[in-house]
Amino acid sequence: MAKPNKKGPTKTVDIFCVKCKTLLFKYRKGGKGALVKCFKERIVKDFTIEPATCPECGVVFGRDTLVRGTPAFKIIGGKVTMK
Template sequence: MAKPNKKQPTRTVDIYCAKCKTQLYKYRKGGKGSLVKCFQERIVTDYTTEAGTCPKCLINFAREALIRGLPAFKIIGGKVTFK
């Protein structure tokens, strides 16, 4: 399978918990689509204490997975928003 581009996107988005609006990540997102996965190498700033869990309301918003051979978080639908 094809690996993601080595050159990372320049646009950063802030990812928030949909329930309590706590900021979770600052992430380099490519493309215009919805947020389905977060490659761990593209996370600029991580505000979580435990992987895939909101630090304030403690809901699980993502699962760890290997996507195209790289570690990533698969986002659970409707659990996060981004700007």
């Protein structure tokens, strides 16, 4: 399988915790679908202290995984929202 584009898209989205509305990431997202995974190389700014855990309420919103050979967070449905 092909790896994701290194440079990636230029459009950034803000990713928030659904429970406490804390800003988690600024992420370069491609396409207009739902947020299923976050490639770590596309995260512009990371506001989390522990990986895939909300710093405010402690909810785990994703799992560490490899997608197409690239490190990523697999997002758990309903735990985050984006604007």
